[in-house]
Amino acid sequence: MSPFVTPETRSEIPATKPGAAATVTGRKRKSLPLSGRIGLVMVLFWVAVALVGPLIAPHAPGAVVSNKVFGPMSLRFPMGTDYLGRDMLSRVIFGAQYTVGLALAAAVMASASGTVLGLLATISGRWVEEILSRLLDALICVPSTIFALVMVAAFGSSLPFLLLTAALSYVAGAFRIARSLAVNLSVQEYVQAARVRGEGRLHIACVEMLPNMIHPMLADFGLRFMFIVLMLSGLSFLGLGVQPPAADLGSLIRENLSGLDNGAPAVLLPAIAVATLTIGVNLLIDSLPQRGDDA
Amino acid sequence: MSSHQVRVSNLRVVTSDAADRAAVLVKDVSFTIPRGEVLALIGESGSGKTTVALALLGHTRAGCRIAGGSIEVAGTDVLALGSRQILDHRRRRVAYIAQSAAAAFNPARRIMDQVTETTVVGRLMTRNAAREKAVELFRSLALPDPHRIGERYPHQVSGGQLQRLLAAMALMSDPELVIFDEPTTALDVTTQVEVLREFKRLIQERGTTALYVSHDLAVVAQLADRVVVLNSGEVRESGPTMRVLGTPTDSYTRSLVAAATGREAVCALRREVAIAASVGVSGRGDLSEPLEPLLSVDGLTAGYGKVDAEGFPSAIALRDVSLVVKRGGALGVIGESGSGKSTLARALAGIVAPAFGTLRLEGQLLEARMERRPRKQLRRIQIVFQHADAALNPAHTVAHILSRPLKLYFGMHGTERNERIARLLDLVHLDRSMAARRPPELSGGQKQRVNLARALAAEPALILCDEVTSALDAAVGAAILELMAELRRELGLSYVFISHDVSAIRAICDEVTVLYAGQVVDSGPLRRLDDPAAHPYTRLLVSCVPEMRSGWLEDAPATLGQLGTARLDASR
């Protein structure tokens, strides 16, 4: 609690520790500032594209439908055509499915295992805690893109391994956040009260601590999702990510890079697609109350 | 212009978030302070007293704004000042002394630079003149080593000294008005006396006009010429200090005065009960052998940090503490900050493992660490923490919070459990509908009642109370104490009541133990507090509790030096 709290306020304000405001739900949507609403719309748009896009895409992603390469935007090809004369709209839709799907799955894996490990380290004995912290602190020291390169070199870039790579690259960060939240919570008097009462460790972790971690961890999950999108697109851009014939948004930029000289929409639109997705997530997360500190 | 140094009329402060539904924090407050007088602004939590004080400086906290009225200080219309002029107003005319000096000083800068900052920046004095003046003020505030104390950083100076340094900072520009905002609330009572005395002398010597903001009627009685009583942003009563505190006419003021003096009454009542109880106990004691104590602590040494070869922790908080809690008894543990009283509570609860010493509950050896204690023993000792809201999980409903011990200790389910929860709420005088609420929706007093109910749910023999009323307003705290006395009578509970507040101890305990720097310096029945043969520190502690009569400050013990060298260590 801030040392400036006077006796006037002391008995009335709730603790400012993480989780204190966790129960304030429901009002969030209404009070979301403009930037947050814009972010929400952008995120929802891309999630919708990834989910239902493939059902309404005009062409198969691999179908060569025009004899004009790097075609401009037109009524027939609203996003132009790519370096082989394929429909960019369809390719972006399917690319978004890969990007959003992979990143979402990897972010869920990273955040969930980070939270579980963070709780585990807090409630278990010194040795488990020490080993987990040391190992994951070491992992965090390998910059995630570098780690991904090492993983790709060793295991290649099949989809399951890309997923694993992305999740592993970001699990250490999630662990660090979860652990610091859990450590803060574990010195809270209500957790001590539970301990003195004789509650088991599992109860303390799941019932006393977890509910108060969910909100900050969700915000952290959003950030992690954004970084994973950036990393996976970057890998594909380098030709080390999703391999042809499949293509995520990063691959689309790479394969159409030769159109850059002419400013072809085929190279700019996928790049803008990635940017709108990540900016949207960032705007949304930032405007949520109770944001955890930086990633 | 007028003989009034300060004139506030119809001041109105509102929250500025939603224009249509702005909450009013201060409603049409008016008062004047004649030159050279001290006016006290009295109020509890949320009374708006600090908001009024800050308004005199032309300042409102984030989210608030002044919506009406006028403020005049030494002939200046404060609300009409531009942003440049406001700075000048604060540098020359009005000075502010905050509650916590430890927080009000910048930790990264030397004290002297901070004391002289605005006089130098505002070109009121040259740097050298300012330094000389500061040293002179340090000396007149009886600060040690006045020439060099300014070269230190805030963390190198004790709390009481920092509070005086803050006063020196305020007086640098010889302001027309000094605002004291609860300046001694964060201090220990023995330090408070010293600081109050210096403040009073300074005010008298300089003929300072002052506004003294406080919730503590006894402190106010020592310093103020007149008082204004605030409640929910409105003036309830004002007048000369002794008239208002002696014969309050307003109902709210009466309740405040009653809460402050009422403890004495409760205390008297409690003494009788205790005597009656002890008669009862000894009556039974005649039949069987003297009752075994509920809890006995023998040679307890505990602390934090690495343990050395002989088993002593690097920072020892408690040294060789022994005490006994009688069945049905209430033991008060008094101590100031750093006395180790919180460590005692944590060691008894098994949160901190002691380095040495044994604990016995009902004659049975109690494991040092709570993890090793059988559930039955855990159930018999419950703890209630100081911060009512930090002790309740904000994610759970009151019903859930109360149901855990019932399930854990008694395996209760379904309607049986719900009925028990309802009865527990009755027991602590909370409405049964509270069961569905979550802690953030409750007031401070209600939260502390839920904490008590949770402890009671375990049907314990002993409840450890760690400063349970310190964070509450006097009236709310008094009600909690009353409830605890009632519960003890009805359920035959025992308490270990840990507090820095002598009057709270008087109100509820029948035995006392005095802790100083981790050691027991005195112990005995409650009347030990008034025993002339008690340990000098006990007498000092008791005599430092402010009383609501004028002239108490002058009668209070002269110096702490009387206590010898041990005392001096404590000032870090």
Place this chain on the structure above:
Amino acid sequence: MQVILRLILKRLAAAALTLLLVSVIVFTITSLLPGDAAQTALGQNATPAAVAALRLKLGLDEPAILRYLHWLSGLLSGHPGYSYSDGLPVSALIAKRLPESLLLAAATAVVSVPIALTFGILAAMYRGSMLDRTLSTTALAMVAVPEFLVATVGVLIFAVKLRWVSALTFELDHPSLREFLRGYTLPVLSLCFAVVAQMARMTRAAIVDQLRQPYAEMAALKGVSTSRIVLTHALPNAVGPIVNAIALSLSFLLGGTIIVETIFDYPGIARLMVDAVSYRDMPVLQTCAMIFSAAYLGLVLIADVCAILSNPKLRRQ
């Protein structure tokens, strides 16, 4: 002083231990690879005898722990083996590339840190104003823009359309200032884009955090102007967090260089690493990964030491 020295030594030891763990992680991953390094290096058509000879030469028949110790001692003594792809010593390859990467990083730091600090401090000073909100939202968006978008659009506009700068030419030996600017402007700006935003946001947050402290309110109440509060009260206390922010942001650079060096075909260490991935050139890859991790740790360590030194409670004990 004793306390500080001990603290710093402690941090150094911890960093060394962490780096050791990193080497275990990197080695484990790169040694788990399916297939045989010798086979991979020689291709599918190599004779079994040649593969066996190479296995022996590379020490692949030793147990993993011995290979690790070998590799580690090589790394520590500056001889981390030979490249699979061209047989050159890894140390020589690195020695050629590392200075280029450091030059790029230094140029980026020199440009980004002052800009970011200025924006961060301004935003904190005029907290809640239009300027602050604009800066904050812009920074928020900038953080999320992928480097390849910035770099490609930059190339499109400034190199292809306007022809102000060169896209792909680096005069590496003794460039004139003009040549230097032509070559480095785009890569440096692409790197700065996200880093500046990140750093400015964290700087602002660090200062605003200090402005919420009671001593900042006290300073305002004694008549200190807002700008003076930020500069002389909040800033000295925010040094630790700000240096930390700079270190963290610069560590983002490490990942960013991968993309930027590739796009601009810059002969730095990141480009070397990407090539090593394509050729599965493990010795080069391992060494590059260790260098990047060491750089990250070094940055964090510097930030830690700065935070310790700026804390008067430690300094004056």
